Amino acid sequence: MFTFNSVTELNTYANDVLSADPRTSSLAVTGEISNLTIYRSSGHAYFTLKDESSQISCVMFKNYLASLSFVPKDGMKVILTGTCSIYSANGKFQIKAFAMRQVGKGDLAQQMKELHRKLSSEGLFAQEHKLPIPVLPSRIGVISSPAGAVIHDIINTLNRRNPNYSLLLYPASVQGETCAAEVISGIDHFCGRDDIDVIIIARGGGSPEDLWGFNDENLARKIYDCRIPVISAVGHETDYTICDYVADLRAPTPTAAAELVIGKYDELLSNLANKKSMLNLALMNYAEIQRRRLDALKDSKALYSPMVYVEQMRSSLDSVRKDLANSGRLLISEQRHQLKSIIDGIEMLGPMNVLKRGYSYASAEGKAVTSVKGLKVGDGLDVVFSDGSISVEVKDIYEGES
Template identity: 40%
Template sequence: MIEPKVFSVGQINRYIKNLMENDFILSSLLVKGEISNFKAHSGGHFYFSLKDAVGAISCVMFKQDALCLPFLPENGMSVIIFGHVSLYEKTGQYQLYAEMMEPVGIGSLQIAFEQLKRKLEEEGLFDQDFKRDIPTHIETIAVITSPTGAAVRDIIQIAKRRDPRVEIAVFPALVQGERAADDIVRAIKLANEWGKADVIIIGRGGGSMEDLWPFNEEKVARAIFASEIPIISAVGHETDFTIADFVSDLRAPTPSAAAELATQPLQQRLEGVAQLEGRLQRNILAILEDAKRRLLYLKERPVLKRPLEQIRNTQLLLEGYELDIEKAFNRTILRYGQRVGVLDGRLYASSPLAVMKRGYVMALNENKKTIVSVKQVEIDEVLQLRLQDGHIRAKVLEKAVMADGEKEAEL
């Protein structure tokens, strides 16, 4: 009897995986569906499900393919995916390995544009509070564009025609292609490091959305926002809008219009200077006339006409103050002297010496303590009697105490 062959789980999964990868349809196919459960892993891989009305399939897009997407997939987005179906041997789950992705109904660049616009707007890069005013009198313009394009010729021609004295510095940069965004960022940094320009014009002529895409790159938007010099964007035609237009300090519909916004006709500037000169002359004359009136007014003041009279009046006033102070001081001294005399009389009247003058004696024991009661002394005890003019040492021969209702009683 032939025993049946027993397979391991790994062998079965590997066999099914080979079947899928060698299948004509599953090895290369386009799948349409709606993204759900989307997750962008920290390693750069995308994990999500692709579903329709009747089913769903797990999908993965590895980092090297995800980096090529100009937009970030979102839940609910309808897409067409090119890839292949295979089995993940570790879990035995089959999944779609996405290699390319294209939105349904709208271009991937348009989605990327809207996503970046929403992101930067939420961060505040488009807020008017951060936009700087373009200087009124510009002497030097920095132009960031292709040195061979029509845009740079239009900017130079119009700016020089309006103001021949304006200086223009061209910072060459690629404005189309994969390296254009990095080149534009480099040129913005160079213009700021140079630091001599009053304003920067950045832009190019018209083209498709793909042609203008470098001006929709996030790195370009952040470089414009970080610029210390005001920036005028002039990208494409009047109907073209880029991220650079929203983040810049001023948007011009065309490069030619940017040159007009950055300059002022020389004749107009000369007229403005003449107006300022006339205003300055009128202000100076008005100041001189006002100073003349003030001088005449001060000249007629009595203090300038009769300065000694004012000094004498001040002396009299000070003498009056001095006399008033002396009188007040004397009154105060007299009042306090009277109060001291009264207090001195009261103090003397309450003094034991004053009482002794009336015939009273103060008795002290040997410890110098005042005797106030006969109970404090004993027979034969020696006491000191203080009189007004000296003291006497006496010995107690007998003592008596006055009781209530009695004149005296012996102890």
């Protein structure tokens, strides 16, 4: 038998055993939260995790609690991740929790993520496909539950902002298995009419399970194909569904949808008055510009004495004609001078001019003689000068001497 010297030693040993066991040192367990207490001073959460027959104490420290994407509540079913330990001070067996996930939420989130990726790749969320919301819709179609507060909030907001509207409600279940099918029927109903300018799909906030009907693929495709602009007003501001992404406009709440679907009456009147003033000012400016142009035309001599204008044009034409003639004569003179210079240069290089400078050339039998080679004593030569020629006979030949 092993003897522990103190209770502290025993509790420490038990805690070390739990820490060394791979099954209790890192675990995940499913249960229901109860007796939840979050202390303001420390920010730590203490609660019990239970099932039908057992329970265990749990603690989640402030830094881990702050990383959760939801607020834990009593009765919430969760999957807890952590490690088992013994609290030495009182020997209490507990779980130190590091993470927490709502049961079903992770699966639903993954399904929504996959559907979002699929529809996005097909272009169902493309901005260029979205229809503009009319500024002043004559009739608004609303698909929502007739029993909830949502439809009353929409009507009250519309009445407060602009009483000049008409609203038609299509009653539909906004959660549960029939939700998507009933909303699709509502869209078909409104598309079958010719007096609906915009459709609002609305419901209040709720859990992801409550809003799951608005993540239906068939509903998303129906909204995408709808010829009438659709505003999605599902849940609270932090709630996002596939319906929000594919709709032509997302409103964070049903009340916000009522504010977006139609302008405030006073603001519309003010904007209209401003545009009217801008239009009047533009018309006045245009009229003033045209008046000044007319005054300039009235003062023009061409208007009351067209011959003056004709004479001015004729004078200008004569001046241009004279300039052209002068330019032509100058150009011809310059070209003639250039041509004469070229001819003089050619003549200077001509054989007759060379002969005039005291040179002569000899030929024999009509061929020029350029060398003494090939000649012999007694050959006859013709010597040509600038003013005539003579016939001579070769008496002597001196090669290489001048």
